[in-house]
Amino acid sequence: MTVQYMPGFGNDFETESLPGALPQGQNSPQRPAYGLYAEQLSGSPFTAPRGTNERSWLYRIRPSVKHTTRFKAVAFDQWKSAPNVNDHQLSLGQLRWNPMPIPNEETNFLAGVRTMTTAGDVQGQAGMAAHVYAFNSSMVDEYFFNADGELLLVPQEGGLRIKTEMGIIEILPGEIAILPRGMIFQVELMDGPARGYMCENYGAKFTLPDRGPIGANCLANPRDFKTPTAWYEEKETPCRLFVKWCGEFHVTEIGHSPLDVVAWHGNYAPYKYDLSTFSPVGAILFDHPDPSIFTVLTAPSGEEGTANIDFVIFPPRWMVAEHTFRPPWYHRNIMSEFMGLIKGQYDAKEEGFVPGGVSLHNMMLPHGPDAFGFEKASKSELKPVKLDDTMAFMFETRFPQHLTRYAAETDALQDNYIDCWTDLKKRFNGTPEGNWS
Numbered sequence: 001m002t003v004q005y006m007p008g009f010g011n012d013f014e015t016e017s018l019p020g021a022l023p024q025g026q027n028s029p030q031r032p033a034y035g036l037y038a039e040q041l042s043g044s045p046f047t048a049p050r051g052t053n054e055r056s057w058l059y060r061i062r063p064s065v066k067h068t069t070r071f072k073a074v075a076f077d078q079w080k081s082a083p084n085v086n087d088h089q090l091s092l093g094q095l096r097w098n099p100m101p102i103p104n105e106e107t108n109f110l111a112g113v114r115t116m117t118t119a120g121d122v123q124g125q126a127g128m129a130a131h132v133y134a135f136n137s138s139m140v141d142e143y144f145f146n147a148d149g150e151l152l153l154v155p156q157e158g159g160l161r162i163k164t165e166m167g168i169i170e171i172l173p174g175e176i177a178i179l180p181r182g183m184i185f186q187v188e189l190m191d192g193p194a195r196g197y198m199c200e201n202y203g204a205k206f207t208l209p210d211r212g213p214i215g216a217n218c219l220a221n222p223r224d225f226k227t228p229t230a231w232y233e234e235k236e237t238p239c240r241l242f243v244k245w246c247g248e249f250h251v252t253e254i255g256h257s258p259l260d261v262v263a264w265h266g267n268y269a270p271y272k273y274d275l276s277t278f279s280p281v282g283a284i285l286f287d288h289p290d291p292s293i294f295t296v297l298t299a300p301s302g303e304e305g306t307a308n309i310d311f312v313i314f315p316p317r318w319m320v321a322e323h324t325f326r327p328p329w330y331h332r333n334i335m336s337e338f339m340g341l342i343k344g345q346y347d348a349k350e351e352g353f354v355p356g357g358v359s360l361h362n363m364m365l366p367h368g369p370d371a372f373g374f375e376k377a378s379k380s381e382l383k384p385v386k387l388d389d390t391m392a393f394m395f396e397t398r399f400p401q402h403l404t405r406y407a408a409e410t411d412a413l414q415d416n417y418i419d420c421w422t423d424l425k426k427r428f429n430g431t432p433e434g435n436w437s
């Protein structure tokens with residue numbers, strides 16, 4: 001199976017997996033080629049402004065109404081939705097977790113999702129949930145769509161083959177995939193067990209941030225986003241379609257695969273992105289800009305400059321600033337920061353924050369380099385240094401993030417994270433030189 005992609009962000013794509021399957025010159029022919037059904041999938045209200053209006057036309061073996069029968073409720077107890085507050089006894093704090101273990105028993109993607117935090121309100125279509133996933137088996141004859149928001153998948157270990165209605169996406173650690181709200185998909189393993197992170201965006205879709213004075217290039221460039229070409233399976237066997245809808249799960253039994261779109265066109269589609277293609281911009285003389293300079297994708301909230309979610313990465317880069325404390329500074333933030341590490345080390349925390357782990361610095365809670373990192377950076381020789389073999393990321397939201405009971409009670413929670421700042425010394429001694437010994 002060769003997976004093919006079309007480059008561009010938010011383009012009006014067109015693709016067909018059988019010649020002539022895609023109607024030309026109109027959307028809804030009286031009798032589409034190959035006996036296909038025409039169907040529109042709307043990702044925005046019909047009347048959304050042109051810049052945010054998103055829809056695709058799908059030409060499929062059966063219309064989607066044939067991909068559901070009667071629903072019945074089903075439980076995925078560890079996948080939570082906002083609001084999910086006061087679900088635990090843990091007090092407020094800066095928190096950090098070890099990687100979630102790969103399960104021993106057979107577990108697929110759907111069963112392998114554990115929600116760490118929720119923010120906002122799924123019914124109000126604002127906010128997000130931050131999940132981790134770990135699983136060891138592929139979905140077979142099982143499919144899923146999430147009506148509650150788009151999904152941003154960030155693998156940390158193991159490749160994922162995501163078969164969607166609109167084509168197949170394969171991602172390895174270091175790449176991400178975005179699956180639009182409502183998109184039916186199935187997740188298979190590519191090379192053994194998988195672990196990673198997932199952001200569920202209840203609000204407006206992720207888009208590219210404006211670059212302002214940076215200009216027309218750098219950061220995430222549109223051509224590096226890849227949308228799959230059309231692909232379908234004609235499978236007439238019993239299948240189950242799971243749905244997440246307003247925080248509840250439902251399942252419906254059908255007699256065939258719902259991944260039956262032979263051709264499609266439009267701008268509402270899944271895509272992938274290789275984080276190594278992000279072209280970072282940073283300080284080239286002194287100080288450093290706010291971490292928003294590393295924003296890959298932003299999901300607007302409706303209030304200008306105030307993201308529902310920013311997806312931010314900390315990629316390999318050169319550090320060259322003169323007479324500057326180069327790691328992230330100490331700060332307090334009205335936004336809430338959920339961080340993960342895909343590989344390597346994060347420059348503010350050389351110990352304790354390991355690949356697959358999580359840290360959470362919630363609204364207005366102070367944080368910054370640990371004592372070791374501060375000592376090292378305040379005394380190091382400021383020659384050009386390359387931070388290499390690293391990739392950390394952040395889901396940052398305007399909403400406070402509420403822990404789930406799983407996050408509060410899991411053995412993976414580190415009980416000593418707060419101690420990482422204990423050894424920060426008082427340097428003030430009343431003299432302009434201070435005490436830097």
Ligand SMILES: [Fe+2]
Nearest residue numbers: 333337361367
């Ligand atoms: Fe921060």
